[in-house]
Amino acid sequence: MTAARSTLDPDDRRLLEQLLEGDHRALARTISKIENRAPGSRALVAALYEHTGNADVIGITGSPGAGKSTLVDKLAETYRERGETVGIIAIDPSSPFTGGAVLGDRIRMASTIGDMDVFVRSMSARGTLGGLSTATADAVKAMDAFGKDKIIVETVGAGQNEIDVVRTADTVVVLVPPGSGDAVQTLKAGILEIADVFVVNKADRDGADRTVQELLEMIELGEGGGFGGASSRARSDQHHHRDGVDHHDSSATDGSTADSDSTTDDPAPARWTPPILETVATDGTGVDEVVDALADHRTYLERSGERDVRARERYAEEIRTILREDVHDLLAEELEDRGGVASLADAVRAGETDPYTVVDEILEPLEACLAEVERSESAVDSGSSSDVETRR
Template identity: 65%
Template sequence: MSESAALLDDLLAGKHRALARVITKIENRDPGYRELVSGLYEHTGNAEVIGITGSPGAGKSTLVDKLAEHYREQGETVGVVAIDPSSPYTGGAVLGDRIRMASNVGDMDVFFRSMSARGNLGGLSTATADAVKAMDAFGKDKVIIETVGAGQNEIDIVGAADTVTVLVPPGAGDNVQMLKAGILEIADIFVVNKADMDGADRTVQELTEMVHLGQGSTTVDAGHHGFDEVEMDLEMPADTDPWKPPIVETVATDGEGVVDLVETFAEHRAFLESSGELTRRRRQRVAEEIRTLLRDDAAGLVADELEDSGGVGAFVDGVMSGDTDPYTIADDVMAPIRDCVEDQ
């Protein structure tokens, strides 16, 4: 039995160490990680994947802790993937989300994994989606993804979670901020955390107004969660009411509103299942995953081809001396690959 196969068996048998090691291999892009993830695939699809995003200090980690505690009280197992930024200079990182997990210490059925973004800019790391698969296959009932403290445009979470929750702290800005494109568009559920603070009412009101403005145009439009091509074959049935993102108020530090939020998650889940939206999102996710893999592989082939043609240095010399230009070089290097594709 290969090392990967043995590791996979251990993971499926419920060994925590094996789950931890599989995630490490996925993160490190170790040789053999593809075999692992491909082996995980058939065991996935049972976990509910909840994404939590919002600005730094909005209370994501504290809320995740309380959510995990709540699910554990109901007898459900929980996996958490929490991403923090990596240094643009050294690649190092301090991963501090775990400190907030005070309610679940010593409970191995909350599997908490900190991840560095490793230079990725969309709020997740490249390995996040695969790490979620590992937790799903391990048998976690709920998997919670906590993104990097997000600004306006870190929206990778859409491609990884079934339910996207955006935390908006009180006083997050006026109604023009609410009109802006980006993170506020991706929410399935809004949470105004720190709801005991001044300005919380106003933030709730502005969000309500924003959600209201969006009704009938973009809310659950097929292109809304799309990356590039939109699949039209799973259009929502006309008689289904579109999902209107609810706004939930919480005070994560003392657990206020957490029950409301969990109920809202359940409602959204029911909507996803009854409307066919879950299938549509998962199809889109798989499509995007296939495209990403192909893109990476193609990039690898191009890198090899570049190496075979003498490396980038010689080409740069050519451009600097005025003999050629980057476009001509790209055409030349791509020529053999293009020929292969056209021959088929």
């Protein structure tokens, strides 16, 4: 395996140049290569990195039918009205049996159709072992390098895989549909912790107020005894403003407790408290407020230095994931060389051995090999053995 950055082949270099020039097809192709994990895609993504860092990445998640695609569509429309370009990555599950998928999010994204400056890409959960989050993060990089101002990643918040995906975003929006029990379900799925902004969509339906109330309680519980504190007052202020009487005012309140005086540069902004917004995405009610809340969160990220912290965490996670996948692939080969997992499993079934012994036997030569590398490296240069250390 050669260093990814140095091995961009001429075709891919041309593709990269076209992408940077704003060729839509080149962007589409690049994302396909990333998704297919085609030969050379690593070098291509590596080359994209130096052109990234300008886009705001927004993750949107929620249960099926919560109205994610519809809200994404309306957000895209609003950003376009403000003159910003938008990239959308819509992720749908694939069948674990055939690998097939019907990617239907596009149907609900009709407001911006015919506008090539909204680039919608549907992806399915093809890979395993975090492959989806890597592919998504890389596709985001491609859109970022292409020059998109806002990139929206939309996924069903159903499991760890999807949560990992949405974590590739700077700001995470969790959509909660009104109805009993939904808020509790959200808590159960562990989505509550990752939300920067809550949106109760379909707010014209029965139970919306109750859902807002439940979320409010949960957020306050999460803040650890903030009863009667500034944050809960901000919360009830916001609650009054939410009916769209004066959304500028409300966005300043719910944006962040530190933002009450937005002209001064607060050196140490308080902790971000996720605002709860109500929308009716189908007719666009409350969408402007969501856009404002996203902008507030972005401001918070920058002022508090949280943006850098998150970027660091994200890159650390990317490194770990890619490493894990590569090691996994290496081991898959090793397993194949030993007659495949089926024969080993048969041996266990026949009572000849057990899974732990099998794994130890497979890893033994590898460990010996690594130890060998480490010895020779520490003999040459004591400082360079650290990456060997991480691999173990």
